[in-house]
Amino acid sequence: MTSVTVYGSGSWGTAYAAILADAGCSVTMWSRRAEVARAINEEHINSAYLPELVLPQRVRATDDPHEAGAGAEIVVLAVPSQTLRDNLVVWGDAIEGEAVVVSLMKGIELGTTKRMSQVIEEAGSVDPQRIVVVSGPNLAPEIAAKQPAAAVVASVGKNARAKVAEASATPYFRPYTNGDVIGTEIGGAVKNVIALAVGMAKGMGMGDNSMASLLTRGLAETARFGVRLGADPQTFLGLAGVGDMVATCASPLSRNNSFGFKLGQGMTLAEVVADTKQTAEGVKSCESILALARSVGADVPIVEAVEAVVHEGRDPKDLVSLLMTRALKHERS
Ligand SMILES: NC(=O)C1=CN([C@@H]2O[C@H](COP(=O)(O)OP(=O)(O)OC[C@H]3O[C@@H](n4cnc5c(N)ncnc54)[C@H](O)[C@@H]3O)[C@@H](O)[C@H]2O)C=CC1
Ligand SMILES: O=C(CO)COP(=O)(O)O
Numbered sequence: 001m002t003s004v005t006v007y008g009s010g011s012w013g014t015a016y017a018a019i020l021a022d023a024g025c026s027v028t029m030w031s032r033r034a035e036v037a038r039a040i041n042e043e044h045i046n047s048a049y050l051p052e053l054v055l056p057q058r059v060r061a062t063d064d065p066h067e068a069g070a071g072a073e074i075v076v077l078a079v080p081s082q083t084l085r086d087n088l089v090v091w092g093d094a095i096e097g098e099a100v101v102v103s104l105m106k107g108i109e110l111g112t113t114k115r116m117s118q119v120i121e122e123a124g125s126v127d128p129q130r131i132v133v134v135s136g137p138n139l140a141p142e143i144a145a146k147q148p149a150a151a152v153v154a155s156v157g158k159n160a161r162a163k164v165a166e167a168s169a170t171p172y173f174r175p176y177t178n179g180d181v182i183g184t185e186i187g188g189a190v191k192n193v194i195a196l197a198v199g200m201a202k203g204m205g206m207g208d209n210s211m212a213s214l215l216t217r218g219l220a221e222t223a224r225f226g227v228r229l230g231a232d233p234q235t236f237l238g239l240a241g242v243g244d245m246v247a248t249c250a251s252p253l254s255r256n257n258s259f260g261f262k263l264g265q266g267m268t269l270a271e272v273v274a275d276t277k278q279t280a281e282g283v284k285s286c287e288s289i290l291a292l293a294r295s296v297g298a299d300v301p302i303v304e305a306v307e308a309v310v311h312e313g314r315d316p317k318d319l320v321s322l323l324m325t326r327a328l329k330h331e332r333s
Contacts, residue, residue: 001026002167005072007087009036009061011049011140011278012104013078018144020076021056022170029061030068030091037061049278053144065091074167075099080279081107081116081189088123095124100160102132106188107281113292115185129157132164133181135188136239137247139254146172152240153177154184176239183235186226187244190289192282193303194218195248196260200309200316203264215249218302220331225289225298255280263309264316287311301326 002025006017009031021027031037039045040061044054062068069075075095079087084105095101101124103116114122117131136151143149153168153175155161165175178184194214201210222245223236235241248254252261259280262272273283286307293300305322308314314322 002074002163003072004028004074004076004167005030005068006076006078007065007068007091008078008104009040009046009049010078012138013076014046014050014053014055015138015140015143016076016078016104016134016168017059018053018055019168019170019173021058023166023168023173025058025074025167027059028068028072029059030065031061031063034063037063050141050144052141066094069094069096069099072096072099074102074164076102076104077116077120078104081105081281082110082284084116084119085109085123088120092124095126098130100130100132100157100163101126102134102164103185104134105281106135106185106192107285108189108288108292110284110288113288113295115182115189117181117185127157128181129155130160131155131181132157132160133184133188134164134168134175135184135244137243139247139251141253143173148172148174150174150176150239150243152184152235152238154179154181154240156181178235178238178240180232180235182229183226183231183233184240186229186231187222187236187240189281189285190222190225190300190303191218191241191245191248192256192280193286193289193306194222194245195254195256196263196280196282196286196306196310197302197319198249199254199257199260199262200264200306200319201260202257203261203266204316211249214302215245218249219245221298221300221302225293225296225300228296228298229292256282259283260306269310282306283310 004025007030105116132155153165161177
């Protein structure tokens with residue numbers, strides 16, 4: 001039985017722990033709060049995040065990161081992107097030397113503009129051959145309800161990606177392996193920002209034409225940007241690209257989409273932040289994504305417009321003029 005540790009007992013960490021257990025792994029979760037670990041062990045429920053999900057008996061939890069990591073062959077990281085480095089400084093040494101390390105995170109680090117796999121390599125001293133990124137249309141509440149979904153399991157290490165695909169394949173979760181780590185991570189991070197834009201548009205009363213235009217042009221800028229970083233353009237036509245873009249932009253279950261919706265409806269940024277209990281990665285990552293795109297000369301107008309609303313105090317209503325009055329251009333330029 002493969003032994004897996006999941007660091008982070010939030011929405012996706014918990015749903016992914018259930019996948020791993022349903023696939024036959026023995027799973028230990030690390031929870032920041034002792035009461036969350038206790039409820040998982042005694043009631044098999046994580047009520048703050050996924051109250052409907054009854055976790056399998058083979059999922060255990062502890063608030064001690066070193067106890068959690070002992071003996072794990074696979075270590076899964078599911079904390080907010082902007083906290084990953086600090087978390088690794090505190091408990092990164094709990095990750096066993098030969099363990100495969102999986103990132104479930106969809107963000108770009110502020111300041112360094114690093115992707116999560118790069119932060120793991122740097123702050124956790126992990127060989128890229130052992131780093132795997134899981135991404136795709138995977139809204140945690142739907143996965144927790146065991147609704148069928150697929151995902152990309154990407155790594156430059158063939159053995160590592162095969163091991164994680166094997167460990168997380170269930171009748172409701174189908175992993176596809178891929179070698180394009182850059183494209184997989186860029187797809188996951190940028191779609192959160194596009195979902196913020198779509199949410200704002202919906203919140204302002206716009207319909208499906210606006211949503212589809214933002215989604216499609218959002219995918220175009222994601223691919224243009226990703227290719228500049230070395231990604232395979234085909235990845236953006238797959239689950240970590242169009243798949244995740246569609247799920248996140250269409251669903252009110254998406255925290256990024258909902259965050260944008262509330263802004264579009266007229267709530268202030270401070271009000272929306274206070275009203276959001278879980279991680280909406282695009283809110284912070286729009287800034288680092290924009291910085292990274294500028295550093296490689298990639299034009300990302302939707303990301304730029306979202307950043308202007310979220311960080312420069314522009315009114316969401318300005319989104320329309322910011323995007324619609326730019327110089328006309330060829331669709332594929
Ligand atoms: N929820 C979803 O449907 C999906 C989420 N993701 C990604 O997974 C990553 C984790 O997201 P969620 O589990 O949804 O987030 P969440 O907000 O539901 O949970 C975050 C977890 O990290 C823990 N944590 C550890 N250190 C922390 C710190 N310093 N500050 C705040 N929290 C800290 C929290 O206690 C909590 O257990 C994100 O990058 C997200 O984009 C990816 C696919 C699906
Ligand atoms: O990444 C996700 C679905 O694939 C979850 O999106 P949110 O973080 O916006 O909820």
